[in-house]
Amino acid sequence: MKKKIFNNLIFKIAAVISAIVLWLIIVNVDNPTTTRTIYNIPVNLKNTETLDDAGTAYDIISGDTVAIQVKGPRNLIDSLKASDFVASADIDAREITDTVPIEVTCTKNNVTCIKNTPTVLKLSLEDIDEKTFDIEVEVAGNPAEGFAVGSAKASRNKIRIRGPVSQLNLISKVVARIDVSAAVTDLDENAPIRIYDGNGEEIDIEKSKLEISISDVIVSAQILKTKTIPVKLTVSGETETDYRYTGMNYSPKNITVAGYDDDLKQITALTIPSDVISIKGLTETTNKQITISSYLPAGISVVSDLSTIDVTLNIEPVLTQEVTISKDSITVNGKSDLLDYSYSDNNDLIIQVKGIAEELEELDAANIKAAINVSGLVPGSHSVKVTFETTGSYKISDEYFVAVNVAEKTAPPDDSASQSQQNESETAAR
Numbered sequence: 001m002k003k004k005i006f007n008n009l010i011f012k013i014a015a016v017i018s019a020i021v022l023w024l025i026i027v028n029v030d031n032p033t034t035t036r037t038i039y040n041i042p043v044n045l046k047n048t049e050t051l052d053d054a055g056t057a058y059d060i061i062s063g064d065t066v067a068i069q070v071k072g073p074r075n076l077i078d079s080l081k082a083s084d085f086v087a088s089a090d091i092d093a094r095e096i097t098d099t100v101p102i103e104v105t106c107t108k109n110n111v112t113c114i115k116n117t118p119t120v121l122k123l124s125l126e127d128i129d130e131k132t133f134d135i136e137v138e139v140a141g142n143p144a145e146g147f148a149v150g151s152a153k154a155s156r157n158k159i160r161i162r163g164p165v166s167q168l169n170l171i172s173k174v175v176a177r178i179d180v181s182a183a184v185t186d187l188d189e190n191a192p193i194r195i196y197d198g199n200g201e202e203i204d205i206e207k208s209k210l211e212i213s214i215s216d217v218i219v220s221a222q223i224l225k226t227k228t229i230p231v232k233l234t235v236s237g238e239t240e241t242d243y244r245y246t247g248m249n250y251s252p253k254n255i256t257v258a259g260y261d262d263d264l265k266q267i268t269a270l271t272i273p274s275d276v277i278s279i280k281g282l283t284e285t286t287n288k289q290i291t292i293s294s295y296l297p298a299g300i301s302v303v304s305d306l307s308t309i310d311v312t313l314n315i316e317p318v319l320t321q322e323v324t325i326s327k328d329s330i331t332v333n334g335k336s337d338l339l340d341y342s343y344s345d346n347n348d349l350i351i352q353v354k355g356i357a358e359e360l361e362e363l364d365a366a367n368i369k370a371a372i373n374v375s376g377l378v379p380g381s382h383s384v385k386v387t388f389e390t391t392g393s394y395k396i397s398d399e400y401f402v403a404v405n406v407a408e409k410t411a412p413p414d415d416s417a418s419q420s421q422q423n424e425s426e427t428a429a430r
Contacts, residue, residue: 034074039067041082043121047091057128057164063121068104069114084108089121098123130162133174141181143223148258148303149180150222163210172198178219191219224258232271237280242318245279250311256303263299286313316356325349325370334375344403355394367391377406
């Protein structure tokens with residue numbers, strides 16, 4: 001038997017080798033070994049809790065997907081997909097350059113991974129912090145005609161937000177919005193939390209890796225009836241000497257207020273107490289602002305963003321101007337038919353008139369009526385007070401007097417007595 005086995009051994013070995021070679025040739029012809037690159041294999045980041053525990057946020061700069069070059073039988077290589085590979089980067093293997101090596105394995109047998117590109121995942125790291133923000137309520141839309149929104153508030157007014165410092169610093173405001181379009185009664189709605197940056201753009205909470213303590217709140221809005229009422233103002237006090245208050249201008253003259261029916265019935269005007277608008281001691285035109293809400297009764301609010309009444313108190317200086325009055329134009333009252341009256345001199349009377357610039361510009365001596373009263377004066381020289389009647393708001397400064405001479409009238413000659421004396425002379429001559 002042994003003899004049969006070892007007989008022609010060399011030929012037998014050669015035959016086996018030839019068969020193997022032939023099989024390899026056939027296999028490589030029908031299913032040759034080939035290489036291929038598989039793209040877009042997602043990289044799984046492992047042990048990220050290490051960064052969370054350290055209070056560090058991360059962002060992937062590059063390497064979130066990888067391409068792998070593989071080698072193997074053509075029929076197997078051609079059937080491979082990205083899902084047949086597992087790519088991972090272990091945070092615990094992070095290098096000082098904030099890069100993490102990427103490892104790729106294939107779930108199929110007989111596949112050799114030659115190289116992957118990129119070889120590392122690059123990270124950007126920053127601190128995580130937490131801040132508390134106020135929740136602002138925004139009202140969208142308009143209620144039905146004749147109604148307005150009163151107070152609008154959220155069930156909570158604070159929110160905690162945790163996340164990367166750079167993202168926290170972008171936050172400008174946190175908003176809960178309620179839509180009141182066509183509303184005629186009070187509203188309570190669930191409103192999602194919205195976060196905005198300084199440009200008014202909404203921040204995507206998920207993409208920004210921000211964590212919020214609450215995702216929504218209940219927002220309540222009062223829907224109130226409206227009413228338009230007049231604004232009434234009066235002033236108090238006196239200006240400084242030689243200044244005059246000439247009136248006020250204010251705006252608005254009317255305001256629209258809102259409230260429930262019973263409250264609205266109690267208000268007919270917005271009346272500002274006189275002691276609020278004092279002109280005491282003023283020497284120039286002055287502007288004041290009056291806060292409307294301070295003078296509205298409980299339960300009443302002003303509609304719109306209007307919050308103040310703008311008041312201008314007009315104050316003008318009192319100026320002095322000289323006016324010449326001719327003594328011939330002075331009316332003399334109270335004359336006696338038995339007396340003669342004359343001025344000690346014919347000099348004009350110069351008086352000082354006080355008024356604001358506008359009044360003095362139109363001032364004329366003809367607008368001033370001067371008079372004296374000489375009743376009861378006896379013969380002699382007298383100083384008589386001059387009184388004035390004016391047609392404007394200006395005033396005569398000080399008191400003025402004129403010197404008046406009073407004398408008895410001289411009796412005229414008696415014509416009948418003279419004739420009698422003449423007749424007697426003529427008779428004697430005969």
